[in-house]
Amino acid sequence: MTQTHTDGAFHVFDTTLRDGAQMEGLRYSVADKLAVAELLDEFGVDYIEGGWPGAIPSDTEFFARAADELNFKHAKLVAFAMTRRAGTTAAEDPGFQALLDSRAPVLCLVAKSDVRHVEQALRTTPEENLAMIVDSVRHGREHDREVFIDCEHFFDGFRHDPVYATLVVRTALEAGAEAVVLCDTNGGRIPSDITEAITDLRERLAVDLAPERIRLGMHAQNDTGCAVANTLAAVQAGVMHVQGTANGYGERPGNADIFSVIANLETKLGMRVLPDGCLEKMTRISHAIAEIANLAPDEHAPYVGHAAFAHKAGIHASAIKADPALYNHVDPVVVGNDMRILVTEMAGRASVELKGRELGIDLSGDREALDRITKRVKELESKGWSFEAADASFELLVRDEVEGGLPRPFTLDTYRVIVDHDPAGHSVAEATVRLDVDGARVIATAQGNGPVNALDAALRKALSERHPKLASLALTDFKVRILAGSTGTDAVTRVLITMSDGGSEWTTVGAAPNLIEASWNALAEGLTYGLNRQ
């Protein structure tokens, strides 16, 4: 059932930079948008909708720079706008002229297909709405543009008045639209609705149109949690164009996640919708776009999440080892992701061995080391450590047992942290650390916003002379969790710290009844790991 890549016959249409940019709290600079567009082209989508030139000044600038600076390998750039305004012509509409001025080779024009929106939002007649579509499509075609029509609120409109909604679609197709995209704008549909509506629509269109002229697309929003499934249902009902956004970014609960849509089309329906070799870039591209958007990648995202193929080993470790295909729904490598075995309190020797192999350490020949490591993991976990998310701490522990340990750039003698709240209501934190650094006694004091920030600053100050590389290690995430809620402020605290050297990231853990002590452990291990890594 596997096909070859269907060039031109099926469209992957990305709207990360237009509809996806509507997400609350998300702001791209023009440079951000150029970088995202390049990533999307590298990923192999067919169309990249870049924004609304003429209406949004930074989008006008984006298209101007894109025309000069971007050189897509595969994709075509799309400019979005409304069909021309009521009571004028496309040639005379300044909004439409801005669209042509953008130099984008493809236009995507939003049109009303729900007669209630025609009357209440556009405040015009159903007939004029049709004339706006025809005139706009023809004007775009006359200027050598490919033109798509997005039918806003299509599914509500079709339910309310199927005759008019069908007329809108047919009119756009007959006027020369490349495809007409059916939008579930308010996102209220579930897959059975989509199947039913598209099947009905196709039958109505088939009265006047030859099958090859019925070119439909799907644009789903995620308000029922079904955007990906709705898009698949539409493809199975015959659409040949799917819209979505990177990581499902978008207004309200977001748009259909284009990564999940593509991975499902390719691995579940056996379609080839990307050029060869592109699907395996998916995890990397997803995370890179999240970084540009300045949003934490969703750890639990299907296919591309850090946890998407993470298994708690426990009792099934040996079975997973024997046949991972029984536990993964697809081979993670296909989408550029990895399988991970989580080391948990239930972990036995088998999962420690498996985890070691992931880190490139073969423990299969050293039964005694394996026993020591397993025992130590269990001991630490009973005290509140957790290695599930702290690969770097786990690796330090393993290397300590098998190779005598990584070199330690420093050992702690003492630290003192003071937090003062003064009568004026200001608080300040100060930390002093006394370390042994390669045999020398070093003392440093620093202030910070809070106690851990001060400790981090003092530690870096103490090490900066001997380890100038330290300046390139950034602390990127700091998580605190209180364990065993029943015992209040004297409960055990677990701290997870993530550091980055710009290229890769690693996470360390510390646990203690004293939050400062737990933070110290995670900080010290994070810097030790980072300095050894370089």
Place this chain on the structure above:
Amino acid sequence: MTQTHTDGAFHVFDTTLRDGAQMEGLRYSVADKLAVAELLDEFGVDYIEGGWPGAIPSDTEFFARAADELNFKHAKLVAFAMTRRAGTTAAEDPGFQALLDSRAPVLCLVAKSDVRHVEQALRTTPEENLAMIVDSVRHGREHDREVFIDCEHFFDGFRHDPVYATLVVRTALEAGAEAVVLCDTNGGRIPSDITEAITDLRERLAVDLAPERIRLGMHAQNDTGCAVANTLAAVQAGVMHVQGTANGYGERPGNADIFSVIANLETKLGMRVLPDGCLEKMTRISHAIAEIANLAPDEHAPYVGHAAFAHKAGIHASAIKADPALYNHVDPVVVGNDMRILVTEMAGRASVELKGRELGIDLSGDREALDRITKRVKELESKGWSFEAADASFELLVRDEVEGGLPRPFTLDTYRVIVDHDPAGHSVAEATVRLDVDGARVIATAQGNGPVNALDAALRKALSERHPKLASLALTDFKVRILAGSTGTDAVTRVLITMSDGGSEWTTVGAAPNLIEASWNALAEGLTYGLNRQ
């Protein structure tokens, strides 16, 4: 097409505390689990799966305490385990005995339905697997338990060997299982797969079983991003039992989000699956469980997310105001959420008024106080406060604005917290507070396991003479979260503290870049509230 609540005929089966607790990085204390179970019962689910007694020590403790302390209004508590081991009897299997000892009235037993897993993971024969199911179901029934069978990897097993997978389901139903739950354990299915498999299965079962005996359930994982849609497809194909977790928590990309599933069943398929008046609690229950799990609520979650009904007003503001139903796929009030228009600051006043009414304070007559409170809430929330789970802090704030405030038993002058780590590796925390207590200057110093514990001890010591009742107020929970959007150790920290006077509990909040300062705020408000309450 709307029905009345189908008591008993349709099951909502929640597995937040069992399968959902497998989520990477998530750890509940026993007290957390008891609190989540109470919320789920209040929400009106039919079954609450609490864990695996006998296998996980904290789950054993949860069931013991649940039997003594929980008094469900609607739900039944479910204990999870495997069917009995191969080569023994259920009566002789100590794992099975632990299940009965849990005193849970309902058992959910996981069984293999994929013959490859029977052989490779269980390492037994297909026949013994069937015997294990029959023996386990009967033994549970003989001890007056309702028994469910979860068929692990059902959809893979059915595709690989439909005859054996069907035999497993039929065997379990014939042995007396209340329902057999079809699990997409590795989460690799899309809705059309589910429809096809369940339709085929039902035809195969109908050969031997009367229609009313074919009682099936659905358990979906979200690895294709289709867990909610798969669950809906299963209901449309005839299952009468759905499993899911609060907010979709679970391993890898998680489980079917029970909130989205229920909202779709009720508002899209016209079913009544919750008792009357429960659906509108959904948003609040979702956020409260997120707080207990110490995970940020997903702003973009369908139905319950803060952004689920947020509209950028833009050009359509007046159209939205005239007829919100054209822009919202359901009325947000139905699920206890609000519509928000992002450009206005109008949102909030209505919910502050509603919240005040909940606390017994009528704000409807005092427009100015309502405005002051709303403004103050927004101000504090922009600095990291969150009142969703901190009713006591909210009440203090409201009473300050309408009645001149509750009496303050003390005001802070200064505090100092010192944490020392000595050369022997021991760490100690010491706090000194200087307060004004009813006009008198009081100073007290105390030690603790960590900085917040020391601060708590010093504060209590300073107040103990004037407020002896303080001894009866216990600090029962302490949660710390580093807020997203800010990075590293200088990010904003939010602290939630729960206190109890033995009878009732209350929660307060503090937020600041300095963790100690945030903790102080929450501590001071918690004691102030507690002393006023008595």
